[in-house]
Amino acid sequence: xxxxxxxxxxxxxxxxxxxxxxxxxxxxxxxxxxxxxxxxxxxxxxxxxxxxxxxxxxxxxxxxxxxxxxxxxxxxxxxxxxxxxxxxxxxxxxxxxxxxxxxxxxxxxxxxxx
Numbered sequence: 001x002x003x004x005x006x007x008x009x010x011x012x013x014x015x016x017x018x019x020x021x022x023x024x025x026x027x028x029x030x031x032x033x034x035x036x037x038x039x040x041x042x043x044x045x046x047x048x049x050x051x052x053x054x055x056x057x058x059x060x061x062x063x064x065x066x067x068x069x070x071x072x073x074x075x076x077x078x079x080x081x082x083x084x085x086x087x088x089x090x091x092x093x094x095x096x097x098x099x100x101x102x103x104x105x106x107x108x109x110x111x112x113x114x
Contacts, residue, residue: 018062023047023055025087027076031065032084035077 059065066079
């Protein structure tokens with residue numbers, strides 16, 4: 001049986017694996033702003049209902065989003081608002097990486113002219 005440290009690493013790995021899909025990331029970005037129904041997510045993402053529902057099921061299975069039935073509609077929301085902060089932090093990291101790439105690209109272009 002894995003020790004507690006190993007179990008925590010597995011939980012962390014499964015969390016990030018659940019985020020490792022472009023549609024799921026986009027869903028979380030939308031839900032970080034506020035709760036939405038499957039239909040609202042479909043419209044925002046321009047995707048078919050089965051794909052959106054499938055990705056929501058993965059996020060629900062990892063306890064990243066919650067579902068609340070309101071009459072005939074099911075609304076989804078991010079379970080922990082810190083997920084939005086995580087996505088913002090990741091965006092800043094990517095901006096920093098791309099900024100470095102842009103700097104290298106400018107330098108390569110300068111070398112080409114010389």
